Amino acid sequence: MKVLEEMAALIRERERFFLVSHINPDGDAIGSMLGLAAALESLGKEVWPYLDEEIPRSYAWLPGVEKIRYSLPPDSRWTAIVLDCGDLSRIGGAAEFVDSLQEVLVLDHHEVSGDLGHLRLVEPIFATGALVFYLLRELSVPLTREIAENLYTAIFSDTGGFRFQQTTAEAFSMAKELAEAGADPAKIAEMLTEHYPLSRFCLLKLVLERLRLLAEGKVAISVLKSEDYERCQATKSDPEDFATFLRSIDGVEVTALVKEVKPGEISVSLRSRGRVNVARFAARFGGGGHRCAAGFRLKDDPGRFYHILRQELEALFA
Numbered sequence: 001m002k003v004l005e006e007m008a009a010l011i012r013e014r015e016r017f018f019l020v021s022h023i024n025p026d027g028d029a030i031g032s033m034l035g036l037a038a039a040l041e042s043l044g045k046e047v048w049p050y051l052d053e054e055i056p057r058s059y060a061w062l063p064g065v066e067k068i069r070y071s072l073p074p075d076s077r078w079t080a081i082v083l084d085c086g087d088l089s090r091i092g093g094a095a096e097f098v099d100s101l102q103e104v105l106v107l108d109h110h111e112v113s114g115d116l117g118h119l120r121l122v123e124p125i126f127a128t129g130a131l132v133f134y135l136l137r138e139l140s141v142p143l144t145r146e147i148a149e150n151l152y153t154a155i156f157s158d159t160g161g162f163r164f165q166q167t168t169a170e171a172f173s174m175a176k177e178l179a180e181a182g183a184d185p186a187k188i189a190e191m192l193t194e195h196y197p198l199s200r201f202c203l204l205k206l207v208l209e210r211l212r213l214l215a216e217g218k219v220a221i222s223v224l225k226s227e228d229y230e231r232c233q234a235t236k237s238d239p240e241d242f243a244t245f246l247r248s249i250d251g252v253e254v255t256a257l258v259k260e261v262k263p264g265e266i267s268v269s270l271r272s273r274g275r276v277n278v279a280r281f282a283a284r285f286g287g288g289g290h291r292c293a294a295g296f297r298l299k300d301d302p303g304r305f306y307h308i309l310r311q312e313l314e315a316l317f318a
């Protein structure tokens with residue numbers, strides 16, 4: 001990959017890096033960011049890993065979280081590296097800042113990625129963490145335990161714990177190298193899948209109560225309202241992967257979870273078993289993602305939109 005060489009050459013020359021990912025960051029976003037931050041520091045670079053809002057509880061144990069900044073740099077002498085996202089509109093509060101910078105590098109693996117960046121490494125691989133892995137190899141950065149734990153987390157998250165369709169032999173050989181460098185597979189799996197707060201189960205109960213099956217059981221849809229989060233004392237990241245969980249119902253091809261993130265603002269998570277491309281479906285509403293996992297956000301009345309979405313999903317199987 002020629003762009004990988006160009007990116008590595010540019011990184012060697014620059015000194016200060018602003019790292020950012022997408023809104024509602026997941027394990028791939030945060031693991032890629034912290035893994036790259038640790039690697040750049042080992043090369044003597046200055047890093048500013050940025051998050052819009054407090055790190056989701058499930059990732060707060062990752063090594064290097066103390067490096068994360070929740071404010072923007074005071075000056076613009078930074079090279080931006082945008083991870084797991086190729087679209088300015090998905091960056092959140094740092095969008096204007098990134099747009100103002102001279103150099104923006106993008107590492108992304110989304111099918112619908114956008115056109116952000118002066119140098120773009122966009123490949124349909126199982127995780128952005130894998131692109132970081134290859135970049136570090138190009139830069140000859142030795143894998144420390146901190147780097148390994150973060151990149152393993154990125155890969156584990158986006159492959160659904162090495163279960164999803166895009167889980168290739170390449171994912172396992174990368175995981176092997178990361179495990180050899182100090183990532184503990186059992187510990188990471190436990191931290192990511194067995195330490196959920198009770199508030200998550202409070203939300204899950206509501207999601208299951210409201211679950212509806214459409215199109216002769218091929219579509220599963222449910223909804224969370226903004227007041228549910230208060231009632232369950234839940235955070236925005238608590239329902240992460242609920243749409244994936246609903247996909248485990250036998251016969252279901254597509255799932256949709258409609259979340260009212262604040263009054264009048266809706267976020268929809270979509271999952272597919274593979275036959276339907278939900279990234280394309282999400283693109284109809286201005287969203288994006290992957291064939292089997294996608295989403296979008298819009299401003300509408302949740303009740304009204306819920307009915308539109310039901311009809312559109314049923315039409316997929318009509």
Ligand SMILES: [Mn+2]
Binds near residue numbers: 028029084127158
């Ligand atoms: Mn990703």
